[in-house]
Amino acid sequence: MSGRRIDHAALLGAIVDQFVARQIHPIGDIKQFEQLALGLIDIVDANAAARIARPLCMHPETPASVFPCLLAKGGPCAELALQFAPALPRADLLAAAQGGAPLACAVARRAELDRDVVDALIQRGEAETFRALAANWSLRLDAGARRALALAARDDLSLGRILLDRDDFSGEAEGLFLAATRHERMDIILNACRRALATGKADRRPADPALAVRLEAAALESDRAGMVAILAEALDCRRERAAAILSDAQGEPLALALAALGVDPDAASRIFLAQEANRAPTLSALVRAIPQRAATQIIAATVGGLKGEREAARRVSGRDDLAAAPGWRRPAQVLGPAPLRKADRSA
Known part of the structure; x- marks a missing residue:
């Protein structure tokens, strides 16, 4: 009123x-x-508005209209709304899931999500979003x-590693073998042996x-690139994945790969001796036994x-392959809270 410029952020x-x-x-x-x-939120800089409004988002009497206002402002304000708003329209959540990576990650951390929203998050194909969704222990x-x-x-x-810490991933643990601990790997191997027998x-x-x-020749020559190429060709997989098997410090993935390919245990033992002499007896025993x-x-x-x-797995589990295919849509359903993760349940 005195003609001085008003500091809206301070107000x-x-x-x-x-x-x-x-x-x-x-x-x-x-x-x-x-x-x-x-x-004021409408005219204040988004970064300043998000910083100022953070304590407001946790107050029990904050007007519900504040959250849509923050969401509409975008940027850090939208992330704040997605993190703290008790309820938001499904259309807003879906739009945020299809927006920038920070917004998608904020959506992925919400306790309840529509299945179509989860699909939109997964179809982004971003590691950051995948990790945020997997680390959402509240979501089943x-x-x-x-x-x-x-x-x-x-x-x-x-x-x-994040997925293995969830209680709802026991059936998919085989594909997470490289991220598993030694005890988890033993459980995976024993379960696979039971099914095979x-x-x-x-x-x-x-x-x-x-x-x-x-x-064996590539191992004796310490030709790691050669071993990767040979293994990738034999397993019919990408070289990066064959390299991950060879890079594993414990050696069990390589032992399983050789056993799966039918490599003679004696030949496998010589490969292990060239790679990691200390673990060779244990790994050779695994090849013989599994x-x-x-x-x-x-x-x-x-x-x-x-x-x-x-091809065999596709015939048996075609329904699951369909569920994982890009563009597939399920009926709308809210995914509710999940059981506590393993670490929390055992505490």
Whole structure:
């Protein structure tokens, strides 16, 4: 009124501080604050508005209209609304899921999400969004979402580790073998052995005789690139995934790969001696003991290779493949809270 320039951010900060200082307000004060706050949020810089409004988002008497206002402002204000708003229209959530990566991650952290919103998040194909969705312990993921995340985790060990900490991923654990701890790997191997023995398909199929010779020669020459190329060709998988198997410090993935390919245990032992002498006896014993069918199941799930196994799995689980396919749409349904993650349940 005196003609001086008004500092709208400072004014917004003052009324927010005054509002959050009290837990209970008369209805008239709430309406007056709502009118002032909405007007100031609209004209204040988005970064400043988000910083000032953060304590407001956690106050029990904050007017509900504040959250759509923050969401409409975009940027950090929208992230704040997505993080704290108790309820938002489905259309707004879907639009945010299809927006920028920060907004998508904020959506992925919400406790309840429509299945179409989860599909939109997954179809982005972004590691950051996948990790945020997987780390949302409050959200129960359906079979299609779990399968899509497990497929992405083949190339993202951090995502695989997050998924293994969830209680709803026991059925997809084979594909997360590279991210598993030693105890988790033993459980995965034992479960695969039980299924393989139950089917009666435990006979070992011999490998191409030249395969073991080539792998052993490359190992003796410390030709890592050569081993990657040979293994990728034999497993019918991408070289990056074959490299991940060879890079594993414990060696079990390589042992399973050799067992799945039918490499003779003696030849496998020589390969291990050239690679990691200290672990050679343990890894050789694993190659001798595990049914080839069990090793094949784990490796096929881990690398997406072994064409024959992929075709067999597709015939058995075509419904799951459809659920994971891009563009597939399920009936709208809200995904509710999930059980506590393993670490929380055992605490």
